[in-house]
Amino acid sequence: MWKKPATERRAKVNISRASKLFFPLNMARPRAWIVVALTLCIVGLADAISGYAIWFGPLYLMIIGFAAWSLGWREAVGVGLSCLGITLVVNGFSIYPYGTAHAYWNLAIRILAVLVIIGILDSARKLCENEWLLARTDPLTGVLNRQAFFELAESIDHSETWYVLVYADLDGLKRLNDREGHARGDACLQAYTAHVQQLIRKDDIFARVGGDEFFIYLAVRDEEAGKAVALRLHKGMNEAASEFSASLRCSTGALILAPGSRSLSREVKIADELMYQAKNAGASLRVASVHERRGSLYVSPDWKLSAAFGEEAGPTTCASIEMREQSVGAAIEPIEAYRPSTGIAAA
Numbered sequence: 001m002w003k004k005p006a007t008e009r010r011a012k013v014n015i016s017r018a019s020k021l022f023f024p025l026n027m028a029r030p031r032a033w034i035v036v037a038l039t040l041c042i043v044g045l046a047d048a049i050s051g052y053a054i055w056f057g058p059l060y061l062m063i064i065g066f067a068a069w070s071l072g073w074r075e076a077v078g079v080g081l082s083c084l085g086i087t088l089v090v091n092g093f094s095i096y097p098y099g100t101a102h103a104y105w106n107l108a109i110r111i112l113a114v115l116v117i118i119g120i121l122d123s124a125r126k127l128c129e130n131e132w133l134l135a136r137t138d139p140l141t142g143v144l145n146r147q148a149f150f151e152l153a154e155s156i157d158h159s160e161t162w163y164v165l166v167y168a169d170l171d172g173l174k175r176l177n178d179r180e181g182h183a184r185g186d187a188c189l190q191a192y193t194a195h196v197q198q199l200i201r202k203d204d205i206f207a208r209v210g211g212d213e214f215f216i217y218l219a220v221r222d223e224e225a226g227k228a229v230a231l232r233l234h235k236g237m238n239e240a241a242s243e244f245s246a247s248l249r250c251s252t253g254a255l256i257l258a259p260g261s262r263s264l265s266r267e268v269k270i271a272d273e274l275m276y277q278a279k280n281a282g283a284s285l286r287v288a289s290v291h292e293r294r295g296s297l298y299v300s301p302d303w304k305l306s307a308a309f310g311e312e313a314g315p316t317t318c319a320s321i322e323m324r325e326q327s328v329g330a331a332i333e334p335i336e337a338y339r340p341s342t343g344i345a346a347a
Contacts, residue, residue: 032070036079039063044086052091057110060087064114068121076118084111138208140186141193146215149207150264153217158262164226165255165264166216167271168237171283172247173212188244195240199233215268223256223289230254234285249283251275256289270299 027035040063047056060083068076084107136148144152156163170192177185193208196216200206204218216233220226234252241248253274255267267290274286291298 027070029071032067036063036067036071039066040079040082040086044090047087048090056087061114061117065117065121068118069125073118073122076122077115080111080114080118141190141208143193143197143214144205144207146207146209149205149209149215149217152205153264154262158257158259160259162220162222162226162259163257164216164218164220164229165257165267165271166214166218166230166233167253167255167268167275168214168216168233169251169275169279170212170214170241171249171251171279172241172245176245176247184245188241188248191244192237192240192248195243196233196237199236220256223258226254226256226289227287230256230287231285238283251279251283252285253278254285254287256287258289258291260292 043056043059043063047054050056064076064080064083067079071079136145136151137143138145170189173185173188176188189208189212193206193214196214197206200216200218204216207215209215218229220229230252234250234254237250237252241250253271253276255271255274257267270288270290274288278284278286288299
C-alpha cells in the first residue's frame with residue numbers, strides 16, 4: 001500500500017555513513033587525546049626548565065586550539081584549565097611583575113580571549129564539517145553521492161577481500177515523473193533508498209550517482225557468495241520498486257571483484273555495460289567476475305579485455321573493448337539472469 005509522500009524533499013544527512021570519509025585535519029579522538037597529552041607534557045616540562053624567561057603562552061594556545069578542533073569545546077576548556085594550572089605551578093605570578101591586582105586582571109582577560117578562540121574554532125569546525133558532508137551527500141535521499149562513493153571505496157584495502165560492485169538503474173522513474181509529478185517520483189526515490197539500506201549492512205557503501213542510478217559496494221566471502229548477494233539484492237530492489245509503483249523495475253549489473261588492485265573507474269565502466277545489457281533484456285540481472293592476472297583484466301574465467309578499459313582511455317564503447325577479437329557486447333553473457341516478472345533465476 002502506498003504511503004503518503006513526505007512533504008520535505010531534502011533528506012537529513014546520513015552522518016553515520018558519511019563520517020567514514022576522511023574529513024580534512026580530522027583525527028580519531030583517542031589519538032587526539034594522546035597528541036594533546038604528549039604535547040602538554042613536553043611544553044610544560046620545557047616551561048619548567050626555562051623558568052619565566054621564556055613565554056610559552058602561544059604554545060599552550062596551540063594545544064588548546066588543537067583540542068577545540070579535534071575534541072570539542074568542553075574538552076578544550078578542560079585542556080585550557082590544565083594549561084593554566086601548569087603555568088601557575090611552574091611560574092606562579094612571577095610572569096606578572098606589576099602586582100597582584102594587575103595579575104588577576106591580566107589573567108582574566110587572557111582566559112576570556114582563550115574562551116572566545118575556543119568558541120570560534122569549535123563553530124568553524126562544525127560549519128566546515130557540515131558543508132563538507134553536504135557536498136558528499138545526496139540532498140534528496142540522504143545517501144552518499146558519486147564523489148563520496150569514489151573517495152570511500154578507493155580508500156579500502158582490497159588486497160585480501162572479494163567485493164561486489166552493483167550498478168542499479170530504476171526503470172520507469174521518468175515516466176512516473178511525467179505522469180504523476182516529480183513529488184511522487186521524489187517520494188519513490190526516498191522510499192526506495194530507505195528500503196535498499198535495510199537490505200545491506202551498515203558498513204556497505206550505497207550511493208546515488210544519477211537521477212535513477214545507484215551504486216552498492218560490499219565485501220563478500222568469495223565468488224559464489226558474490227553471485228548469491230547480487231541475486232538477493234536484485235530481487236529485493238525489484239520488490240521495493242514494484243511496491244512503490246507498479247511501473248517501476250530495477251535493472252542490475254553486478255561485477256564480482258577478486259582480491260587485488262583496483263581501478264574503480266574501470267570497474268564502473270564494466271558494471272555499467274552489464275547494467276545496460278540487463279536493461280535491454282527487461283529489468284533483469286547481469287553478473288560477471290573480474291580477475292587481474294599479470295597486468296591483464298579477465299572478465300569471468302576466459303574473458304580477456306584489452307587495455308581500452310585503462311584510465312587513459314576516454315569514454316569506452318562496446319566496439320572499442322575487445323575479447324579475442326570480439327566486442328564485450330557480444331562476449332559478456334550473464335553468469336546469473338533474473339527477471340522480476342517471472343521470478344526465475346537461470347544459469
